[in-house]
Amino acid sequence: MSELGYPDRSTRVGRFTLRQLAFAQWIGVVVAPLAWTGQHVVGYGVGEARCGVGANWGIGYDTWQLAILTAGVLLVLISEAAAVAVFLATRQANYGDGPAGEGRWGGAVPYTRLHFFATAAMVANVLFLTVILLDGLGAVADSLCVQS
Numbered sequence: 001m002s003e004l005g006y007p008d009r010s011t012r013v014g015r016f017t018l019r020q021l022a023f024a025q026w027i028g029v030v031v032a033p034l035a036w037t038g039q040h041v042v043g044y045g046v047g048e049a050r051c052g053v054g055a056n057w058g059i060g061y062d063t064w065q066l067a068i069l070t071a072g073v074l075l076v077l078i079s080e081a082a083a084v085a086v087f088l089a090t091r092q093a094n095y096g097d098g099p100a101g102e103g104r105w106g107g108a109v110p111y112t113r114l115h116f117f118a119t120a121a122m123v124a125n126v127l128f129l130t131v132i133l134l135d136g137l138g139a140v141a142d143s144l145c146v147q148s
Helices: 018-052 061-089 112-141
Strands: none
Touching: 018 061, 018 112, 061 112
16 A cells, blocks of 8 residues: 555455456446447448448448447447446445545545446446437438438
């Protein structure tokens, strides 16, 4: 433990080291929004390629949209699994735990930051999953390349 009360990165929290939990936390927080961004941008590009005037790329639009949708859903599920793993590993952390100096946590800084971000990521990942499903399925169900 360092002089400021921060544990070493090799400190074990349940089955994981602190470094592994920090890495999984960032997977849980960052992967889902990036998956939705990629799915939306690539899906839009496939639509533009399909409707391009004078271009005949022979793209199977629905097949591409469903493949992109599947990739996005898989990435969000990986992100959610990482967030749940961190949440469960840090569930003993309590936001009401006072400063470490009061004898709690053996003088170490509690892992409430990891727990907080894991909780936020679990909720956000469900929202991103919903957005990805709506975006992908809406693209397949809607008519394409028609004037309004």
